[in-house]
Amino acid sequence: MEYCVFTTALVVYCVSTAVFAVSMLVKRVVLAKLAVAALGFAVLVHTVFILWHWAGSGISPVVNIYEALSFVAWAVSGSYLVFQAITKTRVLGAFVSPPVLLLMIVASAGIAGPDEIDRSLETYWVTVHVIFTLTGTAFFALACCAALMYLVQDRLIRKRKISDFSRLLPSLGDLDKISHVSVVWGFLLLTVGIVSGSLWARTAWGDHLLWDAKQVATLAAWVLCALLLHQRLAIGWKGKRAAYLSIGAFIILLFSFVGVNMFFPTVHRF
């Protein structure tokens, strides 16, 4: 029954993505508003699913890769909606919704499967670790979207093509701000995620750092992001360079999130 709710959320995400795409093609604000509303509804339904699932399992809403994907999709759309409420950049949604939908589709492949859970993972530390790391990743995804839009807009303005597509995109100043704020939040959440994970690793395996591939990749992204924030605050790194760095940080995180398990042995289930 709860998977029915999940499917409903998936369908509404799909509708929202489609409406976003159409609104970009025909350039009508009404449609974009509709798409945002649909996305809001999808997040609501999705929230119901996550809470329900949590109540059902009793430990954590996120115990396998599929649930993790679904959780990231939820966090990305949720944080986008918060930005949307503050900055009214509906067009960001058109960039955010397709990857969200993709995450949901992949998640739907296995989310209804059996959860066999390792007893050692039944602790609040793991729940905190997982939720914070994933939400942090979601913010980086958002920062990456805004950074991509920044690069597109920058290119359009430089190529003197400001009438058509550029009209839909937010200003460079706003995009830079959105990307920066997302990176700051992502960085904070990721820090909490990493610290809680390493504390728990200490109690479970006796060491903070196991040189596990996932740990290394995540730390690399964290360092890159720390560098970005430092440069920005110290010497005012803005614009394109900041955009490239935040995209880079997200790609490493993404690799760490889904890529590592395919190619390297790791203690992380996901």
Place this chain on the structure above:
Amino acid sequence: MNIVLLGMNHKSAPLELRERLTIACGEEQQTVDHVKSLPQVKEALYLATCNRVEVLAAVDNPDRAMDQLKDFIVTHGNLPLDDMEACIYRYRDDEAVRHLFRVAASLDSMVMGEPQILGQVKDAYRASVERKATGVLLNRLLHHAFRAAKRVRTETAISSNAVSVGYTAVTLAKKIMGGLAGKTVLIVGAGEMAELVTRHLVKNGVESIIVANRTVENARSLAESFDGQVVGFESLPGAVGEADIIITSTGASGYVIDRGMITAALRRRRNRLLFMIDIAVPRDIDPVAAAMDNVYLYNIDDLQAVVDENLKTRHVEAEQAGRIIDEEVENFERWRHSLAVVPAIVDLREKVESITRREFDRCGGWLDALGEEDRQNVEILVNGIINKILHEPVTGLKEVCEDGGAEEYVAALRRLFGLEDDFRR
């Protein structure tokens, strides 16, 4: 009643003719009174802007009314008839409605999509209302026109792209910085174009202005008009570091702002975005700036190219707007046609009521014998039957007439129920 519209605009008549007419017509309100006093005219509206002079009227006999209105224009403008004939366009009914809607939606303007015309139409309407020159038909028509114009503005991109150099600069600045509040503009060289662009920027929220000129004295009046400060060329590097938007228009033969100056400025402003507009020929800003990060450089040709491109998109959007206008014209016409049956329906109801009254009077004797309650019940019964019988013909008639072709049905109705002769007698 019919709707007619006569007028001339920038396409149909040369400027001198429009000028003479506008001047001759003078005060809008007088003209409205004058048009209204013509025998055929029931309602009137007079619209005069720098690009058009138009008279819109609700009339009884459209052919005669159009002749009268044309005579009015010709005599009023004191113009030779031959000149006029060719320049005046005349529309009636749905054509007039469509023309008015196009005018209000700025599809008939010289610069298509310019926003002022809607305000001018509204003013003309207000003037007409004040002279009590409008009635059911024009009130409804004008409100429809406002709605059509609003739909065109919100549902198409017809007026969303800048079509002047000044406004393009503002759009670009907003695209780059976001809001313009609290931003600083630096004007280098006191040219007219630079002043125009700055005026646009100030209107859109830019707060502080710096004018840099080789001779400080010459720039003073320009700076004062913006409440800005004046600096000489020797303090240009500092000023470049403070500005968010730089507009250059000096007559200098070399670069006034070179690469080094920009690099230093960027460092000072910690890479905050910098938008530079070079209006000067030969150029004032080293073109390598265009390739620098966080710097956006446009010259006058670039701005003009954007304007041209935008004008092209407006014409594409105009097609979409045309479809909206068609829809709205159809809506309005449906209403106008349904108006034609209203008098017939009123007559029909009155006739039926008078029959009922007469019949009640005739049988007064036995009705009086009934008790109060029974008498009321009889009345309710009779009225109920009448309403039931009339309901279908009346609604059917309204429906038929919405699609046009009311006349035949109305004539048939009048004939069948004997409404032609004065039944009230």
